[in-house]
Amino acid sequence: MRTLAPVSAPRTGTGYWTRLLPPLALLACVTRVPSFARPLWNPDEGYLAVQARLLAAGGRLYETVVDRKPPLVPWLYEAAFALTGAESLAAVRVLAVLAQLATAALLAALARRRWGDRSGRTAGVLYLLLSVGLNPEDAQAATFEIFILPGTAAALWCADRRRWGAAGAAVGCAFLAKQTGAAVLLPVLWLCGAHRGPLLRLAAGALLPVLAAALATDPAGFLFWTVTGSAAYASFSGSWTHVVLRALGNAAVLAVACAALPPLLRHRTPGRADLWLWLAASAAAVGTGLHFFGHYYLQLLPPLTLLATAALSTLPPARTARTLLATACCCTLFLTWGLLAPRGWLDHSRRLADAVARSTAPEDRVLVWGMHPETYWLAGRTPATRYLTAGLLTNYSGGRSGSRVGAQYAVPGAWTAFHRATTAHPPALIVDDSRGAPYAPRRLPALRRLLAARYAERETVDGAVLYVRVR
Incomplete structure (x- = not known):
């Protein structure tokens, strides 16, 4: 050459x-x-x-x-x-x-x-x-x-x-x-x-x-x-x-x-x-x-x-x-x-983070079920699991339809680790920030059962629903 x-x-x-x-x-x-x-x-x-x-x-x-x-x-x-x-x-x-x-x-x-x-x-x-x-x-x-x-x-x-x-x-x-x-x-x-x-x-x-x-x-x-x-x-x-x-x-x-x-x-x-x-x-x-x-x-x-x-x-x-x-x-x-440039998504995350901070203590663990992990950082709260977004647990990402989004398409072993974490340290607050996305809790039986068994709806912020632990 x-x-x-x-x-x-x-x-x-x-x-x-x-x-x-x-x-x-x-x-x-x-x-x-x-x-x-x-x-x-x-x-x-x-x-x-x-x-x-x-x-x-x-x-x-x-x-x-x-x-x-x-x-x-x-x-x-x-x-x-x-x-x-x-x-x-x-x-x-x-x-x-x-x-x-x-x-x-x-x-x-x-x-x-x-x-x-x-x-x-x-x-x-x-x-x-x-x-x-x-x-x-x-x-x-x-x-x-x-x-x-x-x-x-x-x-x-x-x-x-x-x-x-x-x-x-x-x-x-x-x-x-x-x-x-x-x-x-x-x-x-x-x-x-x-x-x-x-x-x-x-x-x-x-x-x-x-x-x-x-x-x-x-x-x-x-x-x-x-x-x-x-x-x-x-x-x-x-x-x-x-x-x-x-x-x-x-x-x-x-x-x-x-x-x-x-x-x-x-x-x-x-x-x-x-x-x-x-x-x-x-x-x-x-x-x-x-x-x-x-x-x-x-x-x-x-x-x-x-x-x-x-x-x-x-x-x-x-x-x-x-x-x-x-x-x-x-x-x-x-x-x-x-x-x-407009800041629409950031304003939503800030309002949601403010609500999370009001509803929990600094040492509480929180689960934000959505695709905006910055909520944890803005609120100063610790995630309840090692999965910071719903994506790894449902295979959701930008551009996907609901055809291959769900618990069955999660990273192998992800739901086992999720259950282990939420059982050992139940989150004080769960935030459903799916807002109609294909990974909404109503499409995920395990998450739906967790909410029904231990949590009660507290408030809604910009379409995101906050659930507090009651038992």
């Missing part, structure tokens, strides 16, 4: 990074300003906040609390809470800014090595301008995809420099942020083959952080919750129309942010095969499970940035300026959207 060679371009190392990093840091802060404007952006942040609080109290991931995700991001939340307290996500927002800055800097370094100093500056700025180009609930949230991106960029950066062990470790870290982060392995393998690199060293580098994380948690639980136990979620059941509309809708939103890029992507530039592979692998990651949530699309941005930068490296500087100006205008629109 022919060895790749970066496009030769003059580079002047003196003071390059001291001049570039401060503007990139400022731009990273500006593009993340809306993220500080509200306590939560989506339920994933709420899920992570509850997980981190439980871990800080001595809980163990995949035992005390479970999720179908690797442990890196819950650990980051836990570390942030240890520094600043669990009442605010401000420290997590700062980590997200740093993650975006690191991604931009790594892309700049990769572009500079291949196409010269000007391309390095272009890549760093272009990425940060594109990074907000989704619904604010997806772009501004400090969730899994944001923390995938530095690992994926680092993997390509290391592979481009033939540092195969480090490239593998970066792939492993991307996987530990979220499983789809491993998609970057495809272009890394391609570069390894092109440069005749040691595949064993790459594999060892990728496995080392993953094995360390498994040993730091529960190896069997880690394997189940991150790999083997996600088949039901990754398979499709539900409304095809809903899924297609969501996929096209989020793609259209991203297309607005990337409006200046299509002509550049059609431009023929040598040495981009690994970048196209990266884009294809990231697109496959977006489609995994056929859910097409907006935040999945963030993985497309680093390869899109580098492909556009490669084309601009062969065009006059004026073309680069026009591209950056057009993208900056789109970025401004998305930032304005982020500052003015």
